[in-house]
Structure formats: C-alpha cells, structure tokens
Amino acid sequence: MAQEEVTDRLGRQLRDLRISVTDRCNFRCPYCMPRERFGEDHTFLPRRAFLSFEEIEKVVRACIPLGLDKVRLTGGEPLLRPDLSDLVSRISDLGIDIALTTNGSLLRRNAEALAEAGLKRVTISLDAIDEEVHQKMSDSSVTVSQILDGIEAAREVGLSPIKVNCVIRRGVNEEQATKLVNHFKGTGVIVRFIEFMDVGRTNGWTLGEVIPSRDLLNHLQKQFDLVALESERSSDVAVRWGHSDGSGEIGLISSVSEPFCGDCVRARISADGRLFTCLFASGGHDLRALIHDTNGGDLTAAIAAIWQRRTDRYSELRSEETSALPRIEMSYIGG
Numbered sequence: 001m002a003q004e005e006v007t008d009r010l011g012r013q014l015r016d017l018r019i020s021v022t023d024r025c026n027f028r029c030p031y032c033m034p035r036e037r038f039g040e041d042h043t044f045l046p047r048r049a050f051l052s053f054e055e056i057e058k059v060v061r062a063c064i065p066l067g068l069d070k071v072r073l074t075g076g077e078p079l080l081r082p083d084l085s086d087l088v089s090r091i092s093d094l095g096i097d098i099a100l101t102t103n104g105s106l107l108r109r110n111a112e113a114l115a116e117a118g119l120k121r122v123t124i125s126l127d128a129i130d131e132e133v134h135q136k137m138s139d140s141s142v143t144v145s146q147i148l149d150g151i152e153a154a155r156e157v158g159l160s161p162i163k164v165n166c167v168i169r170r171g172v173n174e175e176q177a178t179k180l181v182n183h184f185k186g187t188g189v190i191v192r193f194i195e196f197m198d199v200g201r202t203n204g205w206t207l208g209e210v211i212p213s214r215d216l217l218n219h220l221q222k223q224f225d226l227v228a229l230e231s232e233r234s235s236d237v238a239v240r241w242g243h244s245d246g247s248g249e250i251g252l253i254s255s256v257s258e259p260f261c262g263d264c265v266r267a268r269i270s271a272d273g274r275l276f277t278c279l280f281a282s283g284g285h286d287l288r289a290l291i292h293d294t295n296g297g298d299l300t301a302a303i304a305a306i307w308q309r310r311t312d313r314y315s316e317l318r319s320e321e322t323s324a325l326p327r328i329e330m331s332y333i334g335g
C-alpha cells in the first residue's frame, strides 16, 4: 500500500523504528536500571505481555509504507529474548536494514545465528576498559573480557560496522574515553561517546554529571590527531571524527548539549506493543488491539495518524520544568 509522504507537525518523516523486545536485563547499569529501583521488588512485564515475533513483524510491515527503512532491536537486553535470530530473519526478509544494540554479554553464543538470519551490523555498549570501572558502570559480574570476546565473535561472523557505545559520567568513567579509543584504534570498531541523559526518573541524573561532547573532544584531540568526517545521512545522531592516519573513527552523540530533535525520525515500540514518538515521552499509544484485531492497512493508518500529531522535541526544550515531568524508563521504551 503506497501512502503519501507522512510527516509530523515539524516536517519529520518516520524512518527508524526501535523495538524493545524485553524490558529485562542481566546488567544493572546505574544510569539506566539502578539496582535499588530495579531489584527484587520491581515488576517487570509478564512475558505473556510481550509482542510475539509475528506481531512485531506486523508492526514493521505496517510502518514500511510510511517510509520506514531501518529497524533496531533493543531493550532491556535483547539477547535475553530466546531465538532472537528468528525475529531478525523475519525483518531482514522484508528488505529492511536491521541493527541490534546489546550489552555484548551473550553475543559470543548468538553471533553466528544472528548473522545467518541476516543481521549485518551491531552496536555493543561498553563503558570502560578497566574491569573495576566497568563493574561500577554496569553493576554486573560480566567482565570486560567477556564483552570483548562478544565483539570478537561479531567480527568473526562478519558483522560490520561494529560500533561500541560508551556513556560518559563525570567522575566515574571519563578517563576511560582515551583507553577505549586506544584499544579500538586500527580494529575497524567505531567507538561512540554518548552524553549521560535524563531518561526515566530513576537514574539520579544531574546536569553536573554530563560531560559535553565538545569538552570530551577537546580532551581527545590533545591525544589523537582527529579530523572531522562527513555525516552519512542527516538523521545520524553521531558527529564523526577520524584518526588522520585512517586508522579508525570515533563518534560523539551530544543528546544533551546539542540536541538533534529537528532531524529525529525515530519511533519506539515497547515490548508490550506501545508506540512512543520520543525517548522522553510520558506515555505511549497502545497498538495491541490494532495489532491483534485488524489488517495491516488499519495499523498503518493508525501509526500514520499518531505520527502526524507528533510535536516532540524534548531535548531542545530541556529545562528544570521538563526535567520534573514523568518519563518512561529507557529499559522499557528501548534505548
């Protein structure tokens, strides 16, 4: 079904869909799922509430006529969802570019099946090279070597590009930035530094803990000879820099200091089938009834109608007032 170009109120198309396949995780990164709030008492979604792979495929199909060209599987930790490669294969068969964001702990045992199912590229989160700092950032017993081995497994099966996402928190892991750049220089792995964001309401975010990308870049430029690289497409969130000798690339994602809402072409689906039009939304649109009961055309029309009403630009408006608003947790909405 061909649709007229669907844009939101700020003229942005729906091009990317981030799908959270589970709200559970085997890490407790304090900036995302602090253990004191996501401990024994936390109520996770019951597994029966998760969209099935068939239902997720239906949502993806419904978004294609609206201009969708990229899907990212995320969570929570997406590799905790059994047989994730089945979902990869369903989406890749639709001719959609498919990516995965993972903490890497289960990548060694899943990489081959994922690649065979059609996954081309992967983003692995790794906030430190030093074991002690990694433990602090992830609050898990998984070691840096296990994650590096997951990255190696991704390389062995030909996933490319491989990107590493690193959230920087002032006073916790900023000195790891140089170590990560050094570690991955010459390996083809692209390290991207993300400003610590005020997602959700549980991570105790303060502006003081954010190191603006420009400060981090200044710091890195003192140690590496970096040259600016062109962005690949206007909706790319990372500003790219390359080692002048061609031995690698890094990226800076300035979600707080230089928001990119104007180019935001992303929608998110929670594991239980709610559509969110912003990472900082306080509520979503429940698509489950439509997913279960209607044909694809109606689902497309419903998503188009939601998208056309969209005015989100939270990061551009961020202030003390917006910080006080209710927000969905990242592990639920899909990072």
Ligand code: SAM
Pocket (backbone or CB within 6 Å): 025, 031, 032, 074, 075, 076, 077, 078, 101, 102, 103, 104, 123, 124, 125, 165, 166, 167, 194, 195, 196, 197, 198, 199, 203, 330, 331, 334, 335
């Ligand atoms: N568990 C997977 C992982 O960690 O890669 C996928 C989900 S995680 C929510 C997706 C991404 O969001 C990760 O790269 C993580 O570092 C990032 N993230 C989570 N909380 C964040 C925060 N408060 N600020 C910036 N990035 C955050």
Ligand code: SF4
Pocket (backbone or CB within 6 Å): 025, 026, 027, 028, 029, 032, 033, 075, 076, 077, 103, 125, 138, 331
């Ligand atoms: Fe889990 Fe990823 Fe959140 Fe860390 S960032 S707690 S690995 S979902």
Ligand code: SF4
Pocket (backbone or CB within 6 Å): 259, 260, 261, 262, 264, 266, 277, 278, 279, 280, 312, 313, 314, 315, 316
């Ligand atoms: Fe997109 Fe919302 Fe992030 Fe702005 S704040 S870039 S609209 S997700």
